[in-house]
Amino acid sequence: NNKQRRPRTRNTDPPESRGHERLVTTMVELWVVAALVVVAAAPSDARGVLGGEADFQYVNVVNGRIRAWAAPTPDRDDVTTSGVTDPVRTDELGWPLADAQACIFDDRPTFAWAPPIDDPQTRQADYSGLWLLQINGFADILINAKSGCKGVSVVNSTYDPEANVLTAFLEFEQGGWPKVANLLVIDFINTRRNATAANGTGFTGLRVIRNGYLTRATQLFTDEWARIHGMFDHLRFMGVTGTNSYTWQCGGDNAYGCSVIEWADRQLPAYALKNMCKGCMGAPWEHVLLAANELQKDIWINIPVTASSPTVKGNFTPNDPKLSYVYQLALLFKNGNEYTGGKGLDPKLNIYIEHSNEVWNFGFKQYSLNSAAAEYEVAQTQGKSNLASNSVSWENCTYVPGVDIKKQPHAQCWGHRRHARRVYEIGQVFEQVFGSGSLNNRIRMVYASWTINPQTYFNNTLTWLGAIKGPVDKYLYALSPTAYFAPDKPWVAEYPKLSPSAIAKLFYQAATNTTNMTLQFAALKHAFNLKLASYEAGPGDDVGGQFAKAGPALSAFILANRDPAIKDALVHSAKDVWWANGGDIYHQFSIHGKCSRFGCWGALEFYSDTSSPKVQACLQLLGLSQEDLTSMLALRTPALDLSWG
Numbered sequence: 001n002n003k004q005r006r007p008r009t010r011n012t013d014p015p016e017s018r019g020h021e022r023l024v025t026t027m028v029e030l031w032v033v034a035a036l037v038v039v040a041a042a043p044s045d046a047r048g049v050l051g052g053e054a055d056f057q058y059v060n061v062v063n064g065r066i067r068a069w070a071a072p073t074p075d076r077d078d079v080t081t082s083g084v085t086d087p088v089r090t091d092e093l094g095w096p097l098a099d100a101q102a103c104i105f106d107d108r109p110t111f112a113w114a115p116p117i118d119d120p121q122t123r124q125a126d127y128s129g130l131w132l133l134q135i136n137g138f139a140d141i142l143i144n145a146k147s148g149c150k151g152v153s154v155v156n157s158t159y160d161p162e163a164n165v166l167t168a169f170l171e172f173e174q175g176g177w178p179k180v181a182n183l184l185v186i187d188f189i190n191t192r193r194n195a196t197a198a199n200g201t202g203f204t205g206l207r208v209i210r211n212g213y214l215t216r217a218t219q220l221f222t223d224e225w226a227r228i229h230g231m232f233d234h235l236r237f238m239g240v241t242g243t244n245s246y247t248w249q250c251g252g253d254n255a256y257g258c259s260v261i262e263w264a265d266r267q268l269p270a271y272a273l274k275n276m277c278k279g280c281m282g283a284p285w286e287h288v289l290l291a292a293n294e295l296q297k298d299i300w301i302n303i304p305v306t307a308s309s310p311t312v313k314g315n316f317t318p319n320d321p322k323l324s325y326v327y328q329l330a331l332l333f334k335n336g337n338e339y340t341g342g343k344g345l346d347p348k349l350n351i352y353i354e355h356s357n358e359v360w361n362f363g364f365k366q367y368s369l370n371s372a373a374a375e376y377e378v379a380q381t382q383g384k385s386n387l388a389s390n391s392v393s394w395e396n397c398t399y400v401p402g403v404d405i406k407k408q409p410h411a412q413c414w415g416h417r418r419h420a421r422r423v424y425e426i427g428q429v430f431e432q433v434f435g436s437g438s439l440n441n442r443i444r445m446v447y448a449s450w451t452i453n454p455q456t457y458f459n460n461t462l463t464w465l466g467a468i469k470g471p472v473d474k475y476l477y478a479l480s481p482t483a484y485f486a487p488d489k490p491w492v493a494e495y496p497k498l499s500p501s502a503i504a505k506l507f508y509q510a511a512t513n514t515t516n517m518t519l520q521f522a523a524l525k526h527a528f529n530l531k532l533a534s535y536e537a538g539p540g541d542d543v544g545g546q547f548a549k550a551g552p553a554l555s556a557f558i559l560a561n562r563d564p565a566i567k568d569a570l571v572h573s574a575k576d577v578w579w580a581n582g583g584d585i586y587h588q589f590s591i592h593g594k595c596s597r598f599g600c601w602g603a604l605e606f607y608s609d610t611s612s613p614k615v616q617a618c619l620q621l622l623g624l625s626q627e628d629l630t631s632m633l634a635l636r637t638p639a640l641d642l643s644w645g
Contacts, residue, residue: 052618124606130171148185164194246280248279261280263328295636371414397417483577534578
């Protein structure tokens with residue numbers, strides 16, 4: 001998961017100079033206090049902003065499909081296929097031009113495909129009932145049992161040649177795992193694009209509509225999704241928009257430059273798969289805009305690390321800066337487009353903006369992409385770039401002449417600085433689009449970095465940014481570390497001996513142990529006159545990925561994250577530790593997600609599970625009840641899915 005934990009160490013090396021800025025003195029004094037005093041987090045009535053990491057649950061589940069079409073592998077010997085190629089040929093929107101197999105979804109318990117299963121309770125959502133399948137064209141619809149499908153069948157299938165629409169119904173049986181597998185793999189055989197086309201010519205417009213929505217098939221998001229997402233103050237869309245998936249497009253001396261993506265490369269709502277954007281995979285920005293307007297919630301977006309902008313140009317970036325990716329993205333949120341009905345973001349709503357996600361994280365490609373861009377810039381300018389300036393005297397970031405760019409001793413610093421500068425530059429573009437005065441009002445730029453080293457990653461870097469661009473509070477809204485908490489790794493061996501409630505209480509103590517870290521960042525917040533926002537926070541962190549396989553320790557960890565006592569730990573972390581000690585925005589990561597060896601991140605694991613302890617914690621923090629969620633749901637106007645015409 002590459003999630004970073006609360007700091008285990010701290011940098012107490014004295015700065016080379018103490019006469020440059022008051023900020024260094026602030027931090028050093030705070031670390032002395034933190035070293036001498038264990039600060040207790042007492043119960044508090046503090047109330048800040050509670051955000052959540054969002055995903056999407058679509059009425060048409062194909063909207064979230066990523067897996068590529070495959071050659072069909074029908075179970076029956078009497079079935080023949082037509083026009084099959086490997087890989088399957090597709091048209092410009094990604095629809096198959098031959099018979100094909102589609103994995104529509106796989107929501108089985110984690111590692112059901114390669115037992116043992118992680119979850120000791122083998123939980124999965126209830127998908128029982130009648131689902132609707134439609135395509136434009138004709139096909140024989142076969143459930144592929146050999147892939148592991150169980151408890152689902154095709155009930156009926158009819159073809160209207162005049163409308164060129166095939167309609168079939170799928171029925172999921174009642175029952176949990178292993179009787180029923182939440183897996184849907186379909187072979188489309190004898191395909192014809194229209195009534196007169198030859199066999200093996202494929203089809204378009206696949207739609208698979210969830211049970212309960214057969215009369216509301218054009219609704220974009222489910223009611224269950226809206227109910228839970230609608231309670232948060234704002235929503236972050238880092239994961240669902242594929243922020244961590246942007247990657248290299250080439251090699252060479254300027255590998256970043258030829259990896260820059262343009263607005264035309266983005267994911268479009270009409271694409272058959274959600275991996276058709278250049279070098280990425282994820283939901284289209286239009287869905288984020290529609291979600292915000294439907295729920296009337298502020299949004300937090302993550303700009304792709306390779307997105308072109310007036311100051312970032314690739315091999316194919318248009319000369320007109322207003323045609324760059326970042327400028328066009330800002331225009332989309334301001335004005336909308338045909339797919340959003342010509343409506344931009346509701347004027348009452350705000351946008352938090354982050355440059356990519358965890359650009360400091362060595363495990364993510366955005367780290368190496370950003371570093372490559374910084375190194376190329378410094379090399380091309382022979383050290384004259386402001387990334388290599390030594391304006392902050394206690395941190396040497398200079399370029400060393402005659403040393404290969406890949407061996408420069410201070411290149412790490414250039415990457416941090418470029419990341420901070422990109423936040424500034426992106427903010428300037430959005431202000432240009434949204435108008436003078438929008439920055440730090442509707443447009444809220446967030447500088448996020450590594451929690452483990454507030455001195456280098458935050459204090460020194462932001463001080464440098466202030467030196468070249470002016471006081472940071474004029475263009476930044478918040479600084480942002482994480483606020484995760486979990487028992488220290490040595491406790492893992494003890495998990496099988498403890499009750500779930502006892503482990504949950506260890507999470508409570510772990511939350512208390514983050515108090516000093518919170519105070520350090522609160523000091524930085526005041527020094528720079530910014531808000532303090534955790535971009536990710538909450539329990540469920542597995543502290544180092546120690547669960548390599550299913551077993552007693554993992555089982556105990558999962559059950560603890562479902563125990564009622566975990567509610568108290570989450571409330572304590574947000575209210576008594578974060579908000580009470582200077583934090584402004586607490587960001588639950590995430591709203592939805594299954595428990596497994598990769599962590600227990602979700603406030604709920606299934607959208608029907610609104611009584612989960614973590615959801616109850618969020619409701620308490622927000623001062624809401626289950627009845628309030630129902631009332632808010634009734635007030636919304638559901639967004640419509642216009643992809644299919």
